[in-house]
Amino acid sequence: MMMDALYAAYPTAWINHGMRSADGTRWWDRYDEPAPQRNVHNRPPAEWAHYFDPLVVAAQKARNAYRNRYDGVHGHRDVVYRYGEPMEAEAREHAHAFHEPVDALGPDPQADDLYGGIRVVLPPGLHRIVHDSSRGAAERAGLLLDHLGHGSLPPGAAWNVTEHGALEDLAHEEVFGTAARQPATHLTFRIRPLPGRQLPPHDVKATWVRFVDSPGIEVELAGMSWRSPRRAWLTHTAVFDPPVDAAIAPKYPADASPQYRARYSEIGDLLPGQTARRTGNPSPFAGREAEILALADRVRQGVGRRAADRPGTALGQQAPADHPVHPQHQHPQQHTPRIR
Template identity: 55%
Template sequence: MAGAEARLDEAGVSLWLTNWPTSAGGAWTGRRILALVGGALAGQLDVLVHPDGQAVSVWWLEVQPDFQGWNLASVMMDALYAAHPTAWIDHGGRTPEGVMWWDRYNEPDPQRNIHNRPPAEWARYFDALEVEAQKAQNAYSNRIAGVDGHRGAVYRYDERVEEEAKHHAAQFREPSPRGPDPAAEALYSGMSLHLPPGLHRLVHDGGRDPGERARMLVEHVGHGNLPHDAAWHTTERAAYEDIAHAELFSDPSVQPATHLTVRVLPVSGSPLPDHDVKATWVTYLDSPGIPVQLARMSWRAPERPWLTHSVDLAVPVEAAIGPRLWQKASPEYRASYNFLGERHPVAGAPGPFAGREEEIREVADRLLGESARRNSQAPEVASRSAPRQPLPQQSPAPPPVRRGR
């Protein structure tokens, strides 16, 4: 890795090895190496990692147009070898651009590239027949492009080895996913919120009770709006990582102001809601609205991730993972929530301001006092001043928008 990095000089490049939330791979874990320049996304390398960590499949390598020529592709690939120092690596087939890059690339450990070794050594991890097809494709692409493609390192380059591949193909076994169990494990997920300025100041005010601020956030999001289209992990860190990862690929002109994660207790009841189990997470892509117990909330501003606010709820709050489509929401969900994910009013239940009379009185007194102070400092205006010019007609300001589906 040092060789490729040495050619970057003072470019200000950083690398981030993060989760790759892909639906592909089954039991293989999606991982992504991101190259960042000044915090902006410059390139990415997507891979799948075998459950035992001893095999890596390269799926995609890309550098953004504005950052090509910086040697970033080599830096990311070197980082992959360093992150998995003992694993077999399958580079797969190559695009025309990939063929030209590979011819220039100085592979740090060619002996771990399965294209360079006999299938008897790695066939338990990869389909030998599929790998031979990739090798044949790459050999053809090399000839078309007129490049060597490190052919001297490739095992029996450009030879017919189908029989050998067939002999070892039976060794390959696809592992079964063994991800989280929603019926037995507490799970975390997260979302990005662009809060109204006033609410943003309140929920990030460390001087206020964290339980009260958590209640504000729940009311803003909606008790029935926990994310159905995001991954649910076994750790809070993974949930935060998902949010930050998604922001790198979002519209840079819209920056969420708050990252919020929630922890829900194991889903009770039978049968268990339909879910898709991956290597380290689950999803509820077809959620009809799943009742859960909200047990923890944590939030922070992306520009200050070290300052995290959190609260463990002594009494878990009734909430729900939102339905994918309101039209397919279950009768139980509709009985508790409206189409915005807000709870229906309960007959006889106290209003939202019940028990907060003293707090409201203090706020009112403070506002009245500040208004009186400003009036006392205002300069006197002559009673016979010139008549005011009529103000131009303006459209009323739109009401604040709550987050809903």
């Protein structure tokens, strides 16, 4: 019912069923797929590669093929095209059936807000504080960031165009993860656009971008959100205004850029002497101290010269008027026209 509902709810979308477990393999063998032509495992990569990573899909298909053989089931092999063949051969084989290749415009890191996330198991005391709704969200987000390190934003994350997409990635990781189950907090970061930055190589898809072998990328962290492990419908959100300086961690510590090493340790903590910084609009007076002092000095000199031109006038006092003002000029009479 869930799979039928998925196909019905998204009648034109590509669908990737991913990698199946042992129970999933036996279930899949009995399942009658409503629209197998929209299953990416059944179509050439040129049709759907703007939405999914072909190498990941190929690995999923290979794993599913192994499970089919291991469990002795058919698994709709006649629909899933050519297990194990090179993609180029598959493309040539199915060239006659190609649809118009998808022309999806993915996110631009230099123009779009991006959302990435990690699953983190927090110490018990910090876990209680972070999920305590009676405390301010900004305070709890600050504690989280200090615990993780300002330079520890996830280097391998797929940075999505929506927060929901980032949280979906984390949920998918948890479902298919093989590590021992512990109550992990799903945490997302919102980074602002990176205009004018020299970005490392990155892989762009329709709704996400992934930085390849990141050397440590300085970003403006504009907000954080996290979900309760026990109550996934409860999301805590903190907005940083102005944003906080942070960094996407290097993929490999040895490849960290000099700028990253100058500010962060290998585990992403701020180095001694480095402090968290806000990236709001700078003060209009910052860096202009000498200019302001020179202007004030010119003003004082001008006042002094004008006072010297009027003998007997102390600096800062108004010189007496040359002619007395007649009282009638101070309070002119108001004449009301007579009604005739």
